[in-house]
Amino acid sequence: MAIRYHDNPFGKHKPGGPKGRVVIVEDGCKGCGFCVEYCPNDVLVLSSRYNVKGYHPPEVVHPDKCVNCGFCRMICPEFAIYTVAIEPETV
Amino acid sequence: MAIRYHDNPFGKHKPGGPKGRVVIVEDGCKGCGFCVEYCPNDVLVLSSRYNVKGYHPPEVVHPDKCVNCGFCRMICPEFAIYTVAIEPETV
Amino acid sequence: MSVIDELQQAVKNSPRQSPGDEHPMSNFLRMDRIPHIWCPTCGIGTTVNCFAQALERCSIPLDDVAVVSGIGCTGRVAGYVKTDSFHTTHGRAIPFATGLRLGNPKLKVVVFSGDGDLFSIGGNHFNHAARRNLDMTVICVNNFNYAMTGGQVAPTSPTDSVLTTSPYGNFETPFNLPFLAESVGATFVARWTALHIHRVTESMIKALMKPGFSFIEIIAPCPTIFERKNKFGDGLDRLKFYHDNSEIIHGAPTKDVDIGLRNKIIVGEFVDIERPTFIESMNAYLKRRLGSDYDIYEG
Amino acid sequence: MSVIDELQQAVKNSPRQSPGDEHPMSNFLRMDRIPHIWCPTCGIGTTVNCFAQALERCSIPLDDVAVVSGIGCTGRVAGYVKTDSFHTTHGRAIPFATGLRLGNPKLKVVVFSGDGDLFSIGGNHFNHAARRNLDMTVICVNNFNYAMTGGQVAPTSPTDSVLTTSPYGNFETPFNLPFLAESVGATFVARWTALHIHRVTESMIKALMKPGFSFIEIIAPCPTIFERKNKFGDGLDRLKFYHDNSEIIHGAPTKDVDIGLRNKIIVGEFVDIERPTFIESMNAYLKRRLGSDYDIYEG
Amino acid sequence: MDGDHACCEGALAAGCRFVAGYPITPSTAVVERFARRIPRVGGVFIQMEDELASSIAIQGAVWAGKKAMTVTSGPGYSLMMEHIGLAVMTECPCVFVNVQRGGPSTGLPTLPGQADMMQARWGSHGDYEIIALCPDSPQECFDFMIDAFNLSEQYRVPVMFMMDECIGHMIEKVTIPEADKIDVTPRNYTKLPPDQYLPFKPAENMVPEMVKAGDGYRIHVTGLTHDYRGYPVMSADCQEELVHRLVNKINRNEEKIRHIIATDIEDADVVVIAYGITARVAVDAIALARKQGVKVGLLRLVVVWPFPEAVIRDLANKGKALVMAEMNYGQIYYEVERCAQGKVPVLLAGHGGGDVHKTEAIAEKIVEANKCLS
Amino acid sequence: MDGDHACCEGALAAGCRFVAGYPITPSTAVVERFARRIPRVGGVFIQMEDELASSIAIQGAVWAGKKAMTVTSGPGYSLMMEHIGLAVMTECPCVFVNVQRGGPSTGLPTLPGQADMMQARWGSHGDYEIIALCPDSPQECFDFMIDAFNLSEQYRVPVMFMMDECIGHMIEKVTIPEADKIDVTPRNYTKLPPDQYLPFKPAENMVPEMVKAGDGYRIHVTGLTHDYRGYPVMSADCQEELVHRLVNKINRNEEKIRHIIATDIEDADVVVIAYGITARVAVDAIALARKQGVKVGLLRLVVVWPFPEAVIRDLANKGKALVMAEMNYGQIYYEVERCAQGKVPVLLAGHGGGDVHKTEAIAEKIVEANKCLS
Amino acid sequence: MSRTEIKIGGFGGQGVILTGFIIGKAASIFDMKNATMTQAFGPEARGSACSSQVIVSEDKIRYPYVKRPNVMVMMSQEAFNKFSPQIDPHGIMLIEEELVDPAGLPDTVTVYSIPATRIAEELGKKIVLNMVMTGFFTAVSRIISREAARKAVADSVPPGSENLNLNAFEKGYEWGLKQLEG
Amino acid sequence: MSRTEIKIGGFGGQGVILTGFIIGKAASIFDMKNATMTQAFGPEARGSACSSQVIVSEDKIRYPYVKRPNVMVMMSQEAFNKFSPQIDPHGIMLIEEELVDPAGLPDTVTVYSIPATRIAEELGKKIVLNMVMTGFFTAVSRIISREAARKAVADSVPPGSENLNLNAFEKGYEWGLKQLEG
């Protein structure tokens, strides 16, 4: 995967600012890689393990980099990933 | 009927030239007046009598003026009028 | 003297059909079915004359022509033309014609039907046949209403038209048929009124001779219903209206040619483009892919 | 260690759903029906996210929203959104929506369906609803094929597409949907791909808030069939293709936005005009004609 | 007032406030009258682009909370078959009016027929049951349209109102009672809150309670086989539970739905069975046959579907010969023959439509049936 | 080869060279195979925009001289009803394939049903008769498609080929005979010159000879009631002449069209009647019942319409109890009950579809029927 | 006379159906009798042959069709040829004088004729021909009262055209009275 | 064994139907037995649970469904849970080792397992998983001959992919032989 497509993400998303905690519904994931590919901050990678359906779900590799932009949630066709805002004081 | 609409007939018809004999299928006529109105040479008028269906069919008032243009035939919605070319020698 | 006697008399005085005479269109029309069912001063018969004239003038053998109609006053056209002719179901003339043409590509297939038939119930078939550029000429007599069933509002009825199902005035917007036809891919699009008999004939000839999907809209009077309900007089009054209110603009942008109840009617030939027909494309693709396993389809 | 054990392990290590957590869209989606039936890397789910997001962002009470679908993969959308939702028959979502909206004009009615459903069998209803400017937002997920039935050619399949019923390459011309939509009277027309999630969401919000007939086409990957048959890879490959090959031209003339199999895809908001809606016109006409015999219709 | 107009007035009296239609002879006068009348009573008429659209638009309106109907004749009725199935499957109460004309195909658009009776029962794919009523006069068009709407609400089923061209175009005086004298069944809306309500869970009478869109129940409705929640379930078990109930809620209530009118049956040797206009025409034939000494009565079916099986079995058990008079080549005849179980002669007085029966044709059959008996 | 594919091959072998279709589960494989196969044999496949279009495009092709068919399943079949009527009225020989699934409405798209049998007979408005065949294996899909085309030509009638999802998706070996071993009925074109030919004048067998467009006959074809010339005539007399003939040309030839397969019937006390996949499933049930000592045979209906009335009457006269096994809540059952005339018990082994019968369910009915006898 | 059968025939556009309708309405609504009107017309809306039938009775009408009309009103030759054989041998036949030649009727039938088309044209609107006929019928047959007929006419024609139509009715009525006298 | 019943289960996308098809084809076309293959799948084309059933017999097959499968091939837990109770008490059960936990089977059933997904992924294409399974089935069950199976595979996969698929088949076949040995 040479080219990272989020380098020029569509739409109006602006990285930076708030923080998010990523939640992955593993059993629901079908390993499409959309979230991994389009996370503007490379928070995610696909893991090498299988879930119950035999897919490789993503895992969070840079939890601190998540800006809670919601792109992963919006683009996930399985409703299998989302983020929860981290209150500034809890960071 | 003040205005005669054929004064500026649509299409490419050019009056003058050949001659025609008008044939009217009286029983078929429904007295719409199209032929009378649009004959470029005022060959026809609506008669005052009724045909079997109670309509006033046209009658030929200027047989010699007919140029066999076919306008009456084309515009007659009842297929009730047409012209036959008159061979020059028979005129 | 009763009418009947008077008539007997008139017959003698008047230039009536003599035994040797035949209507010059009797090769094109089923004269054994005349009188037809259309009302006095109805415009449909005039459009049929134009069609007969077009057939006579273009070189296609009559045995190769097939006319397909749906249901409606105009739908009865198929019953009066002396070609192979099919009076199908309401709205489905085009798919029938599709099968007919694909079944035998030697046939010149003409769909002759009403505005309701072609664009209300049958609208989808129009879209798809045009998109596919199927070889057929579609002639629509647009009388702005469903005449056969007694004058209901149609998808072509101008806003404000009074009809039996728009008793308080039509508040819908009608289709702009040439725009619609262009957007779905028709390669030839023209509009005339029933008064433009020579223009109609010429556009018909062009359409008949052009491969692919061609469309002609003919505005025609329906004195019994549309004109009466909207107080437009009889057919003759209506022809006069057309005369005074139609403007010929060939190549007018189809987007701009919509029709209002009392407005100017823009007529003319609007679209005339080239693209491969369904059968041409089919033959090209299948030959390319199947090679000698495929014989060019000719029926 | 088997996958299952591994998974148990992973569950502990990984940031999974904790009991208190809820998917932020669970007010908009029937989470009790997830997993849905769509294939891995299918684009439909993404469009549903955009829709949920649009609903969240625009101010319409969810109880007033109704979603109507026809039959197809996209047709299953109605089954997953947590609004009043109707999964009707193939091609007939729009007339159902017509009755729903006219039955209760307080409802915000959204038709969410596939390209085959809306433009093949259902094409005529689209024409007429747009013509009437009925209040509804039609969202079409265009995956260039009939996916639910296993990948047949659709009236949107680009020429050359290989599908089960175009095994030698599609030799038909597809509809240009924005052009078609404009020609029949849609007042808002936009096209995006499934990658343009923010744009899609914004166009949806606009469409939802605008009275009258609005139409959004969303190009989305169907990896199981369309992409596979045409060797375009999986959904991710396809999103990359969209990224590289789509160009935003707001207000582009719809005539020019047709789609080729491997060409650039023009996206954007193309049409945004104003004209009275069906109910507005109806109320205006009937009030004018019937006066005090008529109460403005509100359901 | 003619039958078509009376039908419209009956619908309005029954509370119908949404009509989607598409013109077709000989039913057009119904939609024309609605177009004129319904705006004055707070309803909507829309002329759809075709019958497919009409027959589903009304279902949208029903889910929006309206009582709704459509109207058509033969060819249009054939186009509605898919959506009759949808209405059955989603238990959407609505009324389909078919003013029958001569068929098959375009047939005789302006002339009468009664040959869509089996279609009304069997014309959509899959197994289902509907209710069908046949009026015999403009007055009944009015009165029984109200029944049609009421039955559709009671059983959440599409009801077929099977008129014919004769009745549709026949003009007779119609008496319209005052609104408060008319018995109208309101929709059976649930009283349960959203979190307890299951949209397709049958109540005791096998019919689920209803809600409408916009009321916060956020229901899902599908033509797929579905569970109590309305969610698709692709299994034979779910199918059996759902479809069997859809069939049984009508069949098992046949006796309640039944509407027949018997005249001079008690001592009759022969009973003429008829519906719609043919029942009126049969009157003369019966008079004629009586003159010839046959004891003959008339059983008129107002509700034709569900079929009053027990009534026919009973007549057969009592040994009465049966003459089925209908404007077709045998449709309800088959049902009568089946229920007669070979116990009595069953004769058909039928023809292809286009005109009502000749009195003599029915009378002959009566005499013949009487002869078979002895 | 599966049943869907075999059906396509059978059609090609029968000379079918035009197919218009619209995809729908579980019949899609048929059109997919045509798309691939037919260009290689000089024919045309077109995927139309819907089933309305498919079902009339084939009729256009027939009049152009092709043998033609369409294929669909439940919902699509419901949309074809108007055009089945047109084909009947215009005597257009063509074949409609319906791969039945669970209904009503969208129902169970991927699961089997046999509940469109009455629809095949009665689904279009007006009176008419068609022919319907039910294969029980991929091999029969091939073989009987040829019969279907041949019958359609012989009687100028639309023929319904009623498969089901099981057969459609069942894969078994199919033997395809050499082309010259296949008996194909050519279209019966007239030999009369145009000025002597009357397109709708019946020949002795009640079926008119045909011509095709482009041959100079300049015929007129209409769905209206018409005379021998094909011209519309709006009268009850013309209707009677035309429609009665359309009905009779099938009914009166029932014996010729009949195709039944009887197994172990002679000495049986109970006869199971079945068609399509259910006939195969019944085999196990019969074996089971035999083990329990019941003398039971099988009557398989290949041609279901026209119904072999005389055969059933005969079984009833011989006192054999009848068990109708079909994947619905009683359709052909009604016909069987009617023809049995109350002489023997007639039981239904039916269910709502979605899966074939449980062996035990049929066996129980057999045992029950046997008990009723004694 | 407990049951009177009336048949009206002509071609489309002559207002045959409306004439029947008005007669039925006059009888049932304004004269308080029972009336049943049925109609037969050709291809949907077009101008071919059509007829309407009215039965007027003191009792409830079950059999709704005309078998032996007591009164016939024929406005075209085609209709006359087709329907006149059905007439009751002692019935009365009303014809449009200029369009129908009433040949071949039994002597026992009384014929009354009127040049209704011409009268209507003189009134300026050919389409009120049927109102002339209705007036003529009312005068000659005496099945419905003049008052009821006038009310039914006024009630059944498009608003604004009442006067013209009533005028035509009166012309026909007068002609009828004269015929009865003469 | 005159009638052998085989049931294959998994979810859409795993190639369950094709596996059944190849087994049936191998038996009937190449091994000249009778075979009937039937299938059950979820919402039309999608990725939900599905199964296929094959009956192989020396005689003509009338009853076409599997009742007590002699051999089962289960590729997902869902399918296993649903179908495994049907197995013949003396049957054999083949499972995808990493996706199915074969709990609850009677002792009399012989279980063979293979990590088919991983093997397929190693071959570069997860979708050849079913071919690995087919090879495994061929080796373990001995209902169809290896040659017939190879021919059926080559005949049933998209042109150009024969090698990859046969490779996968062989990997599965080898694994099966090893299991039989071990």
Ligand SMILES: Cc1ncc(C[n+]2csc(CCOP(=O)(O)OP(=O)(O)O)c2C)c(N)n1
């Ligand atoms: C399925 C079906 N629906 C409705 C009709 C009734 N019908 C016959 S013609 C017609 C309308 C015709 O309108 P148009 O095509 O504009 O023709 P016109 O009579 O105006 O020439 C309708 C609705 C029908 N015959 N079949």
Ligand SMILES: Cc1ncc(C[n+]2csc(CCOP(=O)(O)OP(=O)(O)O)c2C)c(N)n1
């Ligand atoms: C009347 C009818 N015809 C055909 C079908 C079969 N069918 C179901 S979905 C579908 C096509 C769906 O295509 P599209 O709308 O593009 O949706 P997709 O699956 O691609 O999202 C078809 C033909 C049907 N259900 N009903």
Ligand code: SF4
């Ligand atoms: S919300 Fe998702 S896409 Fe956005 S930064 Fe966090 S992980 Fe990445």
Ligand code: SF4
């Ligand atoms: S987008 Fe969703 S389905 Fe795709 S990899 Fe990420 S979590 Fe999994």
Ligand code: SF4
């Ligand atoms: S042909 Fe007809 S229109 Fe032309 S001049 Fe002669 S009469 Fe006039």
Ligand code: SF4
């Ligand atoms: S155009 Fe024809 S119908 Fe009209 S007046 Fe002339 S002849 Fe008569």
Ligand code: SF4
């Ligand atoms: S109703 Fe209108 S369109 Fe039909 S024949 Fe009469 S005038 Fe012509």
Ligand code: SF4
């Ligand atoms: S078949 Fe295509 S459109 Fe349907 S769910 Fe699968 S990927 Fe999506």
Ligand SMILES: [Mg+2]
């Ligand atoms: Mg029209």
Ligand SMILES: [Mg+2]
């Ligand atoms: Mg699609």
